[in-house]
Amino acid sequence: MRPLDLLGLAWGALAGQRLRAGLSLVGVAVGVAAVVVLTALGEGARRYVSGQFESLGTNLLIVIPGKNETTGSIPGIGGAPNDLTLEDAEALARRIPQAELVVPLAVGNETVSRGERRRQVTVIGATDGFLEARRLAMRSGSFLPEADWDRASPVAVLGSQLATELFEHENPLGGVVRVGEARARVIGILEQRGTQLGVNMDDLVIVPVASAMQFFDRRSLFRVLIQVGVHTEIALAEQRVIDILAERHGEEDVTCLTQDAVSGALGGILAVLTLAVAGIAGVSLTVAGIGIMNVMLVSVSERTPEVGLLRAMGARRRQILALFLVEAVLLSSAGGVIGLTASWLATQLVMLWYPSFPAQPPAWAIGASLALSLVVGALFGVLPARGASRLDPVIALGGK
């Protein structure tokens, strides 16, 4: 039997039972659309997050005190990591030629007040390079001035929301706020930025790093940001950081994070989530498959005399099997194509409403759901088709 004739026969049989075939086709279409749309949303979330990271620049190296690996040292002896000090940061700035910017950070929570108004906010101790390293912009005034890192000075830069809370309609520039016990003059307001990596950039105070370490009474920095000029030199710079600090501390006791690693880890989590969601959607494809099986079973029992007739005219078992199987696969793949079209429309709509959300189904999801719809048809079609092919021709003909 020729493939085209087989297709023609199968198509004719499906066209003969439009309503039933149509309904099970819708089932498959919904299943496929669900898989594709949900993975598109998951993939969109992943891209959105990695986009956030990229907006920070991918050339950032983050140095954190303490090593997040098991060390060879005996617990109790040298267990606590050495401080990561301002002197360490200065050494890094001096000795790493690839570094464009080195920014020591001290971070904590403090009450910031002005008169009766007070607010508990994040206080970031930083240096002038922070503005560029974090891709921030000023709404008014100026950022922390270039100065020696170990010199405390009573100035503060406010997040836009905090400035409004404390000063309402007054001009905050030149005003005085209390950060903890200390007084500081407001020299600048940040441009509104929203949440960046879990920190609300609109509701914080930025002060010189030395001042922050005084407020918190700490010797150790929270971390050091290093911006490398060329992306390919990150690994080189990372090695330099570790070497320099190992030399200064006598042991390797810092952890370096690259933007790539962090966004990669988050992306990995989201990819797993996407897969999980796609798996759930896959269940609906299975349900659709059972729908196809149902249609095929009814079709076989209704067409039993036809099967007998075909067998009488010399059709072989395998040809009967192929005929019903092709019907099932035709049904499910047509459903798959319709589902894909529907999901394309759906993602276009999502992108129309939320232009910043890149809801694009990944190519593998399109391919996989199409393949899956074929497999579903074949898998759930095979049982009824086998039933048809095993009919005894004499009995199938109705005993006549």
Add this chain to the structure above:
Amino acid sequence: MIELADIWRTYTMGGEELHALAGVSETIEKGEHVAVMGPSGSGKSTLLNMLGCLDRPTSGSYRLAGREVGDLPDTELSRVRQTEIGFVFQSYPLVARLDAAANVELPMVFAGIGRAERRERVRRAMQAVGIEGRAKHRPAEMSGGQRQRVAIARATVMEPKILLADEPTGNLDSASGTQVLDLLDRMSADGLTLIVVTHDPGVARRADRIVVLGDGRIVRRMAGSQVTDLARLFSGSEA
């Protein structure tokens, strides 16, 4: 052409053995026109299914054109049905969704014959049964006689050597019945081996000879012209 030797077909029903055929031996020559008669349950249909390779004998030998076919595997039996045998049934079952031409074409589709040749052979087969004007009609748009002629065209389109007909006029009025029988006679005269199962003495009369079954055995053999005796045998069943 057909040699049956001591054919038995036994069914087991509720632990009891039923002999649908109990030792049938018969030889049918090429080109013969044979009628099979007998009361209901005498084994006529079982014999026809056996002859048509739709069923296998429980024991005994069936040689078709010199080749033993009684124990062929299913694939081989299908091939024999495809190339050697045509079936015509009482209820002229056509595939309802296909038009007449497509129904006639069907056996050739399963045989893997190319499109152009199929079209030509469909045309000839439909012409031979006199329904060439109905090629695009669906079964529901045709009369019983026309449908049975489509079925005959379909049964003969593969140019089989044997045509098996089970009550071919059973559902037809007498005028279209006569047309169909004339058609079968003509095909038989052209050399086709024709075996007709019937209750109807009027149908059997046209055969060269008649085989009468009773309880799975051949109880009588006679010439077609002797059918009036038979009418007396089944009293009151004369058409």
